[in-house]
Amino acid sequence: MDITFKNVAFTYQAGTPFESQALHDIDLTIADHSFTAIIGHTGSGKSTLVQHLNALLKPTSGTVTIGDRVITPTTNNKNLKPIRKKVGMVFQFPENQLFEETVVKDIAFGPMNFGVAAEDATKTAQRMLDLVGLPQELSDRSPFDLSGGQMRRVAIAGVLAMEPEVLILDEPTAGLDPVGRRDIMGMVERLHREQQLTVILITHHMEDVANYADHVIVMEHGTVVKVGAPRAVFQDVNWLQERQLGVPETAEFATALQKRGFKFSQIPLTEAELADALLDQLPGEAVHQQHDE
Amino acid sequence: MMNKLLFGRFIPGHSLIHHLDPRNKLLLSFYFIGIIFLANNWPTYLCLFIFTMLAVRLSGIKMSFFIRGVRPLIWLILFTVLLQVFFTRGGTTYWSWGPIVLSQYGIVNGIYIFMRFLLIIFMSTLLTLTTQPLSLADAIEAILKPLRVVRFPVYEVALMLSIALRFVPTLMDETEKIMNAQRARGVDFGEGNLFQQMRAIVPLLIPLFVSSFNRAEDLATAMEARGYRGGEGRSKYRILTWHMSDTWTVIAFALLTGVLVWLRA
Numbered sequence: 001m002d003i004t005f006k007n008v009a010f011t012y013q014a015g016t017p018f019e020s021q022a023l024h025d026i027d028l029t030i031a032d033h034s035f036t037a038i039i040g041h042t043g044s045g046k047s048t049l050v051q052h053l054n055a056l057l058k059p060t061s062g063t064v065t066i067g068d069r070v071i072t073p074t075t076n077n078k079n080l081k082p083i084r085k086k087v088g089m090v091f092q093f094p095e096n097q098l099f100e101e102t103v104v105k106d107i108a109f110g111p112m113n114f115g116v117a118a119e120d121a122t123k124t125a126q127r128m129l130d131l132v133g134l135p136q137e138l139s140d141r142s143p144f145d146l147s148g149g150q151m152r153r154v155a156i157a158g159v160l161a162m163e164p165e166v167l168i169l170d171e172p173t174a175g176l177d178p179v180g181r182r183d184i185m186g187m188v189e190r191l192h193r194e195q196q197l198t199v200i201l202i203t204h205h206m207e208d209v210a211n212y213a214d215h216v217i218v219m220e221h222g223t224v225v226k227v228g229a230p231r232a233v234f235q236d237v238n239w240l241q242e243r244q245l246g247v248p249e250t251a252e253f254a255t256a257l258q259k260r261g262f263k264f265s266q267i268p269l270t271e272a273e274l275a276d277a278l279l280d281q282l283p284g285e286a287v288h289q290q291h292d293e
Numbered sequence: 294m295m296n297k298l299l300f301g302r303f304i305p306g307h308s309l310i311h312h313l314d315p316r317n318k319l320l321l322s323f324y325f326i327g328i329i330f331l332a333n334n335w336p337t338y339l340c341l342f343i344f345t346m347l348a349v350r351l352s353g354i355k356m357s358f359f360i361r362g363v364r365p366l367i368w369l370i371l372f373t374v375l376l377q378v379f380f381t382r383g384g385t386t387y388w389s390w391g392p393i394v395l396s397q398y399g400i401v402n403g404i405y406i407f408m409r410f411l412l413i414i415f416m417s418t419l420l421t422l423t424t425q426p427l428s429l430a431d432a433i434e435a436i437l438k439p440l441r442v443v444r445f446p447v448y449e450v451a452l453m454l455s456i457a458l459r460f461v462p463t464l465m466d467e468t469e470k471i472m473n474a475q476r477a478r479g480v481d482f483g484e485g486n487l488f489q490q491m492r493a494i495v496p497l498l499i500p501l502f503v504s505s506f507n508r509a510e511d512l513a514t515a516m517e518a519r520g521y522r523g524g525e526g527r528s529k530y531r532i533l534t535w536h537m538s539d540t541w542t543v544i545a546f547a548l549l550t551g552v553l554v555w556l557r558a
Contacts (some may be wrong), residue, residue, distance in 0.1 A: 113479030
């Protein structure tokens with residue numbers, strides 16, 4: 001299910017004295033089964049953009065095509081449910097959306113809204129608990145008794161339970177500790193790989209982009225300024241730093257090494273790549289000695 | 294939905310009205326609502342109308358903002374006006390059907406009521422558009438101060454008021470966010486029959502309450518950590534000052550009152 005934006009613009013509070021344009025002339029395609037990362041400075045329109053992906057916002061001009069549905073400024077608010085089922089969205093700090101008495105009920109809430117029978121929804125919910133790495137004992141606890149990280153997993157499970165084809169995550173790791181971050185990102189990666197989910201990730205963590213994404217969209221002031229594979233986007237370290245976007249630490253380190261005489265055919269993005277690239281450049285003796293030890 | 298709400302919003306500016314003392318503005322707005330009831334004939338209403346338009350003009354804010362302020366109340370206004378028009382007897386009767394009459398007095402009264410609504414809404418919109426909510430809270434605190442004599446907790450009320458005002462936009466944003474999150478999970482807000490609509494509110498209301506509790510706890514902790522120990526012995530950062538222009542506006546209102554009393558039938 002491809003998602004295509006054509007000349008999309010969006011204005012908040014259009015027609016009032018407080019109107020402000022958040023998106024200008026967006027043209028882009030998010031391919032099926034891709035892992036797309038959207039990066040950009042705070043307030044560059046990332047969150048506004050992703051809310052178009054499941055018709056929570058409708059463009060003020062232009063069209064958004066989601067699978068076979070076309071969303072135009074005049075699209076009626078009815079019958080959007082099929083889109084919302086296919087495109088699951090995990091908002092920033094999703095733990096704020098929990099409300100049911102028990103964890104399982106909360107996870108089953110989504111599927112039940114889309115017409116799944118209570119019994120099946122509960123079964124799905126229990127399956128989702130495993131998927132997000134929570135023990136089954138938690139299923140009858142109140143979601144408000146859980147820790148922050150666990151609450152977030154429950155919230156994500158609630159979205160996954162709708163069995164979407166596209167999963168949008170708006171900074172899913174914000175405010176989590178390093179272990180929590182790695183767990184959540186690992187889980188997302190696994191879903192992408194095993195279930196062929198299309199993943200769209202908003203993040204400020206360039207390491208996550210380098211490690212997981214296969215497609216990057218860079219936004220600035222409500223426009224898309226760069227699109228491409230992470231490797232291509234991160235090659236231009238200066239361009240990114242001018243935009244205060246930063247690059248993965250590895251790329252930064254490699255650039256510093258480059259200034260001191262090391263040569264890279266391509267800026268390495270992950271630690272493994274950097275290690276390999278460095279290994280080739282070190283004097284043969286030293287390398288072999290290290291390997292022997 | 295909430296984006297369209299104009300009431301209670303502030304538009305920054307540098308007009309004469311913006312710089313008036315908020316205490317003065319608040320009291321004069323109430324006073325204006327009082328003297329509207331002095332008007333009882335065409336010349337007095339005309340006088341009030343010109344005065345209001347002058348104030349709107351002085352604020353430098355576009356007329357369309359004020360008209361927008363009337364819009365949400367338009368049905369209430371029309372309902373009241375129509376009741377007046379069709380149920381007042383007197384003067385020449387143009388048309389009647391059972392208890393419903395269309396009379397000269399009825400029409401005149403209807404227009405008067407409409408004018409009253411319009412002027413009150415314009416003036417209160419003027420107040421909120423040109424005064425920062427926090428200044429308004431300060432003004433209310435200053436005005437309530439005399440009530441300390443009867444042991445009214447002025448300071449606590451003022452604090453609650455300013456915190457409440459500060460968090461209105463935050464809570465609105467949060468409401469919007471939770472609504473969207475639940476919509477993404479398949480909730481339809483404002484659809485179906487009354488029962489279904491009310492049930493759809495639950496997934497919105499509970500998270501909002503919970504996050505308000507959490508927020509209150511965090512805020513209280515943060516306040517204590519910064520040395521807050523209640524209202525006694527605190528100094529003030531924002532100090533309200535009375536300017537010459539405030540005196541002039543008071544004089545203008547006094548003159549208006551005089552003219553109204555003189556013109557009224």
